[in-house]
Amino acid sequence: MSTRRVTQADPPSICGPVTAVVILHGVSWQRNCPGLGGEGTGVDIDAVEGGHYYKDQAANTNPVIAWSHRSRYEKAISLIDRPNSKVLDYGCGDATFLAMASDRIAEGYGCDIDEHQIQDCRDRLGAIPNLHFVSIGDLGEDYDGAFDVVTCQETLEHCTDEAIDTILDDIARLCSPTGRVIISVPIEIGPSFAVKQSIRALAARMGNSSYHVSERYGPRDAARMVFARASTKVERPLYEVDGLTGYSHFGFNWRALRERVAQTLEVVDTEFTPLGALGGFASSQAWFLCRPRR
16 A cells, blocks of 8 residues: 655644544534533633634534534544533543533543644633543553543544554553443545545535545445445545555445454444434434443
């Protein structure tokens, strides 16, 4: 497999743990959304909006993209159903999720491989007293079993096989034996594949800067994605940015990843957003609700 070097003229963004490369997709967010700021929350909305993922996602003007990602954030918060939880967001990016959840948890830790990202989170969100931001390498043995809930959102789809193994082992180590692991990944197969590709193409034509980088599927690969099973594979281009390597969403198969997750964690349930009642038929994200193996 060849590795494509990405230049500043064609810039996917680094995020997440170990070797994750993200080509950003967008989302709009309303300033009065549940969990984001307001009286008594201690959340500075302007500080949250300063995050670069927030700018690309939460400031996106496409209403369908906005709805999809708004559903994702709301779902993540709803899944933290334990009062006074100590939460770790593994691959926290700009920490929009933790800021939104900060008034519902006892403590929140965000970790990322990108030192600049972590420092940015500290600078913008340091006034939220129950949030802490650390590098992944800082989560040593003292943190074993320390977290009631560990989330890993929109990260694993970008990681190499070796990185996925490392991350899942890390998550299993960091989560309390009685805790919960919440993993979300995009749905890029089935009917959702066709819908998403159409929306992305439309957003690009309308000049949406978050979609200026596009990857085209040939007819055979497109058919594989529409009818994909867990065993279906499409060759995925590997990108390199600033010395880190990983994948975009191209060719990602959530069913295959779920089987891989199940080798390390017990997958208790799978849910979907938005339109979860349709069983992922027209959804954008899949959620693996897991717990450490006992």
